[in-house]
Every structure is written in structure tokens, then in C-alpha cells.
Amino acid sequence: MNMDQTSVRLQKTYKKTLSPKGAKEVRVVQPPGDPESLTVCLMICADGIKLPPSIVFKGNKKTGKLSPRILNKLVMPENVRIFGTHSGWWNSAFDQFWISETFDERHDGGTLIRDRAPAHGSFESQLLLENLGIEQVFIPAGLTAKGKVKNMIFGGKFDFIEMSKITKPFIK
Numbered sequence: 001m002n003m004d005q006t007s008v009r010l011q012k013t014y015k016k017t018l019s020p021k022g023a024k025e026v027r028v029v030q031p032p033g034d035p036e037s038l039t040v041c042l043m044i045c046a047d048g049i050k051l052p053p054s055i056v057f058k059g060n061k062k063t064g065k066l067s068p069r070i071l072n073k074l075v076m077p078e079n080v081r082i083f084g085t086h087s088g089w090w091n092s093a094f095d096q097f098w099i100s101e102t103f104d105e106r107h108d109g110g111t112l113i114r115d116r117a118p119a120h121g122s123f124e125s126q127l128l129l130e131n132l133g134i135e136q137v138f139i140p141a142g143l144t145a146k147g148k149v150k151n152m153i154f155g156g157k158f159d160f161i162e163m164s165k166i167t168k169p170f171i172k
Helices: 068-075 094-100 124-132 149-154 162-167
Strands: 002-008 037-044 050-060 083-084 110-115 134-138
Touching: 050 094, 050 124, 083 094, 094 124
Parallel strands: 002 110, 050 083, 110 134
Antiparallel strands: 002 037, 037 050
């Protein structure tokens, strides 16, 4: 299973910048104010099965949960799982919750490929996955956006059918 999450800003950035012609880096100025964001998590298995996407919104300051009023206003496909955290970010506490909500005792192992985000490396998350028989493999830092990832992880011997045999997810 390959899993990744990304932050999505809910604030429009300025459409134009001012920089010298041919500059290799261009600084983008953000509008004033605290930008709101959410986190989207997508996961796919080696056999092509896509697991339900998860979206993490910034929730209530005290509880981290989304109010029913906000949940009722969201127009989402039925298979999208909606969560709330204090910050809207995927942190280690949420990672543990997500693992327990996503996988259950029917899961008979597999390999979960993730990036090196600090939330994924907690001892508790690792223990939860080990108890489910899931091996966690981290993509080396700096390679998540490059096409070399599959060769780094599988030594250049990536075989779609081989991987699908070892990855058999069950979702609650």
C-alpha cells in the first residue's frame, strides 16, 4: 500500500509576482491573515484498489472535532472519510487514530509505504502496524517527488503482480 498526504491551503495567493526575468526562484507573498488549511490522505494498493480518501479539517479548539453544523454543509462523496484535529494537520496522535480506524484484525499483513513525515515515525504508530502484521517502509527523505522511489525500495525489481500478492488490505 502506498500512502501519502498533502496539505491544501484554503486561501487564494496573489496571482502576480515581481521578480527579475530568468530568476530560478520566485518568492510568493501570502495575503495577510492566518491561512486555513486541511490535509488530504490518499492510499492505493499494489493491485490497484484505492482506499477511501481521508480529509482532516481544523476542528474545534477544545475537542478538535468538527461541529455537526459544518459536517452537514460539506458536500463530499460517500466514500470520503472526514476527520478533525486541533490544527488540521496530520500529527502522530492522529496517525495512531487513523491506523486504528483504517485497519482491523482481519488485515493479514502487507507493506505500507510512506514518506518520512514526523507523524509516521512514532513508536506507537510502528507498534500498531506491527501488531497488524504490516511492515512500514519509509521513502528516503527528498525522493518522494522523484521517479526513483520504486527502484530505491524494491531494488529495481518492482513487479506489480509480486507486490499485489503481499498486499491484502481490509478496511473497516
